[in-house]
Amino acid sequence: MAKRLDGKRVLITGASRGIGAAIAIAAAAEGARVLLAARKLPGLDAVAEHIRASGGEAEVFPCHVGQLDAVEALVNEAERRFGGLDGLVNNAATNPYFGPALGTPWAAFDKTFEVNVKGPFALSLQVGGRWVDAGQKGSIVNVSSILGLRAAPFQATYGMTKAALVSMTRTLAMELGSAGVRVNCVTPGLIDTRFAAAMTESPEILRQYTDRTAMGRVGQPEEVAGVVVHLLSDESAYTTGQIFAVDGGYLAS
């Protein structure tokens, strides 16, 4: 039986755990060949092994997405291994400072923008540019956050980077749409991963979130992955420049 991503080659950043790993596993289960990137190999290898054991095709490549030469090497590697790409998921992110905006350390500010904004922008230009040059269609999915659409107390810099991805999504969608390159964005709410442990392990923050959320619970990485697979697939062929909340109804309140 045909699968939703048969024949697609997809690069996923931050694929060694959490939401990125769930996206990689879901995309491979739908027939995509996936290239998994993150800084450290052991986590990537474990996810790739899991995919291969389930009959899927996965490759790994270590990459710090905030470094331009590393980003170019990653996209060259996709060409070398797969002969190109059909999808890009900008999922990797960092959030090194949790505290009042007034106390923001500049080193943390710079690192957060480098990984969360410069990396996805550089990857989008590398991958999107090659698609345009080759006259090839493609789909980019950016993983933002509800904190890019609402105030982000104690996470000012992180929230700003996630708002930047929303802007980037809309602008690249407009600039690249006529070439057949689609650019969309998901904004997860609180999802049960290591990244969110500081929040999910705080009963007070957890309650504040679940009280405001229609579904009254945090999300699971697989629940984000399903929407991303849809946006990578041809089911969403006429959808671009859109922001999809995957937040159990948080933004609805």
Ligand SMILES: NC(=O)c1ccc[n+]([C@@H]2O[C@H](COP(=O)([O-])OP(=O)(O)OC[C@H]3O[C@@H](n4cnc5c(N)ncnc54)[C@H](OP(=O)(O)O)[C@@H]3O)[C@@H](O)[C@H]2O)c1
């Ligand atoms: N969890 C949530 O509640 C939540 C909510 C809203 C949005 N999000 C967004 O969802 C995405 C994934 O988050 P998550 O919760 O799955 O996080 P996670 O479990 O901490 O995973 C983060 C991934 O990014 C990789 N990574 C970190 N820095 C990197 C860098 N400089 N270069 C390349 N890879 C890097 C990590 O691997 P290495 O450490 O090996 O590099 C890891 O694979 C992020 O964009 C995050 O902002 C998460």
